[in-house]
Amino acid sequence: MTAAAFCLTYAALAALCLAMDRHHADVFGDDPPPRRRLALRVAGWALLGLSLWAAAAPRGWAYGSTQWTGMLALDGLLLIVLLPYAPRAAVGLGVLCLAAAPLLAAL
Amino acid sequence: MLRYRLAVASRAAAAIFGGYAFASALAACLAVWLPGPRTEAVLAATMLAFLAHACAALWVFATRSAVRAWAGVAGVTAVLAGLYMLARLTGSA
Amino acid sequence: MKPGNAQEGLRQAMSWLHTWTGLVLGWVLFAMFLTGTLAFFRPEITAWMQPEARPAMVEPARALDTAVDYLQRHGPDSPRWFVSLPGEREPAMRLAWQAARPQPGQRRFSIVYLDPASGREIAARETRGGDFLYRFHFELGIGYPWGRWLAGVAAMFMLVAIVSGVITHKKIFTDFFTFRPGKGQRSWLDGHNALSVLGLPFHFMITFSGLLLLMAMLLPAGILAAYDSERAFFDEAFPAFRMPEASGRSAPLAPLAPMLADARMHWQGGSVGRVTVSRPNDANALVSFTRDEGDRISYGRGSPVRVYDGATGRARSQSQDPGGATLVAGTVVGLHLGYFAHPLLRWLYFLVGLAGTAMVGSGLLLWVAKRRQKHAKAAQPPFSLRLVESLNVGSIAGLCVAVGAYFWANRLLPAGLAGRADWEVRAFFAAWALAFAHAGFAGRRGWGAQWAAAAVLLGGVPLLNAATSDRHLGHSLAQGDWVMAGFDLAALACGLLFAWLAVKALRARRQAAHAAQAAQAVQAAAQAARAARATQAGLPEGATEAGRP
Numbered sequence: 001m002t003a004a005a006f007c008l009t010y011a012a013l014a015a016l017c018l019a020m021d022r023h024h025a026d027v028f029g030d031d032p033p034p035r036r037r038l039a040l041r042v043a044g045w046a047l048l049g050l051s052l053w054a055a056a057a058p059r060g061w062a063y064g065s066t067q068w069t070g071m072l073a074l075d076g077l078l079l080i081v082l083l084p085y086a087p088r089a090a091v092g093l094g095v096l097c098l099a100a101a102p103l104l105a106a107l
Numbered sequence: 108m109l110r111y112r113l114a115v116a117s118r119a120a121a122a123i124f125g126g127y128a129f130a131s132a133l134a135a136c137l138a139v140w141l142p143g144p145r146t147e148a149v150l151a152a153t154m155l156a157f158l159a160h161a162c163a164a165l166w167v168f169a170t171r172s173a174v175r176a177w178a179g180v181a182g183v184t185a186v187l188a189g190l191y192m193l194a195r196l197t198g199s200a
Numbered sequence: 201m202k203p204g205n206a207q208e209g210l211r212q213a214m215s216w217l218h219t220w221t222g223l224v225l226g227w228v229l230f231a232m233f234l235t236g237t238l239a240f241f242r243p244e245i246t247a248w249m250q251p252e253a254r255p256a257m258v259e260p261a262r263a264l265d266t267a268v269d270y271l272q273r274h275g276p277d278s279p280r281w282f283v284s285l286p287g288e289r290e291p292a293m294r295l296a297w298q299a300a301r302p303q304p305g306q307r308r309f310s311i312v313y314l315d316p317a318s319g320r321e322i323a324a325r326e327t328r329g330g331d332f333l334y335r336f337h338f339e340l341g342i343g344y345p346w347g348r349w350l351a352g353v354a355a356m357f358m359l360v361a362i363v364s365g366v367i368t369h370k371k372i373f374t375d376f377f378t379f380r381p382g383k384g385q386r387s388w389l390d391g392h393n394a395l396s397v398l399g400l401p402f403h404f405m406i407t408f409s410g411l412l413l414l415m416a417m418l419l420p421a422g423i424l425a426a427y428d429s430e431r432a433f434f435d436e437a438f439p440a441f442r443m444p445e446a447s448g449r450s451a452p453l454a455p456l457a458p459m460l461a462d463a464r465m466h467w468q469g470g471s472v473g474r475v476t477v478s479r480p481n482d483a484n485a486l487v488s489f490t491r492d493e494g495d496r497i498s499y500g501r502g503s504p505v506r507v508y509d510g511a512t513g514r515a516r517s518q519s520q521d522p523g524g525a526t527l528v529a530g531t532v533v534g535l536h537l538g539y540f541a542h543p544l545l546r547w548l549y550f551l552v553g554l555a556g557t558a559m560v561g562s563g564l565l566l567w568v569a570k571r572r573q574k575h576a577k578a579a580q581p582p583f584s585l586r587l588v589e590s591l592n593v594g595s596i597a598g599l600c601v602a603v604g605a606y607f608w609a610n611r612l613l614p615a616g617l618a619g620r621a622d623w624e625v626r627a628f629f630a631a632w633a634l635a636f637a638h639a640g641f642a643g644r645r646g647w648g649a650q651w652a653a654a655a656v657l658l659g660g661v662p663l664l665n666a667a668t669s670d671r672h673l674g675h676s677l678a679q680g681d682w683v684m685a686g687f688d689l690a691a692l693a694c695g696l697l698f699a700w701l702a703v704k705a706l707r708a709r710r711q712a713a714h715a716a717q718a719a720q721a722v723q724a725a726a727q728a729a730r731a732a733r734a735t736q737a738g739l740p741e742g743a744t745e746a747g748r749p
Contacts, residue, residue, distance in 0.1 A: 154529060
């Protein structure tokens with residue numbers, strides 16, 4: 001479940017990042033159309049909430065939210081470092097994480 | 108240039124020492140005025156005082172002049188110290 | 201200092217404040233962050249530094265009996281005994297007892313580390329281990345109370361730096377994911393911003409809680425306003441530790457194991473961290489069982505205590521449920537200490553702590569980058585810039601070298617050497633002093649050499665371990681000895697990071713040297729051209745038609 005939380009956090013940040021004009025342009029070449037931007041934002045925030053819930057599941061909210069804050073920082077830094085060097089990989093990893101999360105949660 | 112440096116030094120002194128006096132006065136004042144068990148009041152007072160010191164330092168450098176900075180810090184500290192003395196003298200709180 | 205627009209004025213003032221509060225004590229803060237981050241693994245570092253020690257895990261009741269046996273033999277007249285029960289991270293027991301009648305110059309407390317299985321002192325090389333780094337984190341190697349004061353002042357500067365940094369960071373949301381490498385000053389700014397913003401909850405928490413941990417020293421006004429003395433405050437806040445009066449009548453100490461079981465039952469299976477026996481073997485003896493601080497975040501520095509009568513074993517009192525402010529303070533402090541963290545979270549703490557360390561370091565380097573750009577055309581950059589550059593090299597790369605030296609000294613100094621714990625510490629400071637001296641001479645050209653030294657020292661740790669003990673990676677990985685393996689692998693990872701930084705620094709230095717050579721060549725060519733024109737015009741060398749050289 002913790003591994004799933006890690007994945008969900010990264011996917012969430014990737015989605016929120018992609019919703020921004022500048023970074024969408026880095027990856028796809030132009031600004032996101034309004035519908036896509038909204039979808040990415042909604043997905044991003046939803047995944048973020050889900051990741052917090054997944055982080056809290058094993059040991060409760062106090063412990064979980066502390067752990068989640070750390071995950072957020074590290075996943076965020078990973079995304080930030082990947083973005084300028086390998087933007088498509090950064091996004092691809094987000095997709096991979098999204099797919100892996102339910103599998104990891106089931107383990 | 109010297110005037111600028113003196114102004115900066117003055118603000119720094121106001122932020123560090125004046126701010127510490129302000130924080131201490133706030134801690135003392137809250138410690139005696141806050142209701143509830145004494146240990147609770149002391150902890151709450153001290154936590155707030157640390158944050159207040161930081162805020163005071165920020166305000167000292169944001170405000171229009173070094174004179175204003177000193178006036179503000181000294182004034183508030185005096186009020187808080189007065190309230191603390193009031194509590195001690197009346198034996199209340 | 202105050203331009204027109206109020207918003208802009210505030211941002212500019214906060215930017216100035218952020219720069220100065222960050223710079224003035226930035227080197228101290230870097231050291232605090234680095235050693236504090238390492239201190240999250242304090243017992244593991246000590247374990248690596250005592251590879252001969254292999255205390256077995258023993259269950260608490262038996263360990264406690266062993267401890268009491270030892271204390272009855274070595275300190276029966278002591279007014280107070282302290283026993284730290286074995287835990288997962290520290291299987292050894294720490295025993296301390298107060299001297300009955302301390303002679304002048306004699307230590308007030310005796311401390312031993314016991315192997316709970318054998319009941320004997322741990323037979324391992326004398327070392328301060330992770331404790332040295334932990335203490336350095338808030339004492340900075342300076343005697344009481346000045347070291348703590350410096351750390352406290354640095355923490356307050358950090359708090360102001362954090363808040364002013366947030367206020368001045370205009371595009372904190374739009375630039376959240378922005379990082380533009382390879383663009384000099386811009387890249388440093390992006391990196392510094394990323395590390396700061398993403399770690400903001402951690403940085404704010406660690407700083408504020410650090411101040412709280414030193415509150416009695418830094419800001420005693422609240423305590424002294426409400427109480428006659430600090431002692432009175434602590435007695436009321438921690439009533440279980442009030443020292444009972446000696447009755448003078450002796451009474452044998454009742455067995456502690458049943459009291460331990462009773463305490464654990466009341467805490468629904470919670471662990472006991474410490475046992476304190478006050479006035480042992482006296483009729484007024486009291487035994488306090490302190491719950492393991494790692495059981496809950498909010499236990500911070502004040503976990504529940506149950507007190508028992510020492511002679512009869514009857515339960516006497518227990519600590520009250522904490523009030524709101526105590527809970528908040530306890531939680532904040534608990535978050536700083538991280539005792540509650542299980543291994544994964546502990547590694548997260550470590551990594552985010554390293555990010556915080558890098559935040560401070562990148563801030564110092566950003567300051568230099570900005571000023572270098574400003575003085576790019578100058579023949580000799582100003583003294584202040586060169587001073588900061590030297591301080592940066594010594595306190596950033598130099599500190600990493602010092603930590604490496606500390607570990608190497610631990611393994612290279614003979615195990616039986618008298619006072620070897622002190623010699624290890626001297627090695628740390630000697631290496632750091634050397635690094636500063638080198639930085640003084642070489643300035644910013646020293647980065648490459650120092651990162652390389654750090655890379656060799658830290659990256660070489662697994663080899664050092666293999667050469668000086670039998671608990672090297674070959675064994676530790678096979679046997680699941682994760683403390684040893686984790687240390688070796690983490691050191692190796694740091695070594696690789698430092699190697700990368702060394703390569704970058706040397707490359708940058710070569711580029712700078714080429715640029716300087718090219719600039720010199722251009723200047724020389726221009727000089728030659730002028731001289732040629734002057735000769736042609738029949739004027740003496742060095743003069744032009746206008747009469748100026």
